[in-house]
Amino acid sequence: MNYVEITASWLFSNAKGRDAKAFTKGPAFASHPEPTIQITSPDCGENGATLGPEYMFGGEGRFPELKWDSVEGVKQWLLISEDPDAPLPTPICHGIYLGIDKDKLSVTNSDFKQENEKMSRLNGGFYYGVNRRNSIYIPPRPLLNHGIHRYFFDIIALNEPLDTNTIASKPTRDQIAKEINGKVIAWGRWMGQCERRWK
Template structure:
């Protein structure tokens, strides 16, 4: 919305301030989570604080779009791979906005940092990241930092870690797999999930 004059953006933000809270459309409310509707994995962000803490400007589109460091406990035997998604259910749209989607995260991983989501240049795999996993293209970006409309109030950014009992077969996925394709691929594989929420308001 950088092309919209500030006063217009603020007016629209105030007008649609009550259009938010699409929590029922978050990924963990989908059919793939029918057998595990409640969180069972612990996801933390030591860099920012407990879930519900405010993200700093450096983590947003107004700053460096720095991905906040996330941590979780060592793998449990039934988890063979992780998927991580970042969603904003408070955008004034019918569905949450996806800010990042990462898959094929090894079961041995216990965290993700900003350095992990940097692209491996020159790799034969077009979406391979330095953390050893892949990303789903997001409007031309690997990750898009928070950029809520001015005047729309605080937005919650759900970082959701999903554990699967079977690794995704990347040979059956598109080279640059999209969200819709991945949602189908995780069906029947989800055995646990957990979320950490970062908050940001464009005042």
């Protein structure tokens, strides 16, 4: 299997950097093209920190702890994680989280555990949407020898809450992109990075 991955890495060596197709490049962000909310990760470090094995697929698959500042007018938060360096036409959505209370200004790994297997509500009091594997979160797993992959963790401030039925319905990335049109007032990004090498 390693040979297959390394061959794919060679074939798609230039298929990286899909930043122009990131979630925050959609129409909802036309008035807010740049991040203005500062996000920190107490357990991983500064923006651009290297993610340790415990945060990757094959390790514990932990979600990085994130903290951010509030902004005036926020009524609800949205959080999305993407890999823009995957060799695909658009970034891989690793996780999308909806209905985050306006007063919640941090998340930890334990927030992303499911309250009930039959519901999409998580311990943090918010809900998860559909990612590539229809799971709560996909830990980073870059192709072997494909170089460093960046993982965006974007927090988005909305000026009104999303519809409760939409939040609980496990919507897709594209569905949420439409739902937030006219509701984005600010956003911020923390980026972690890692790679997998076959020695």
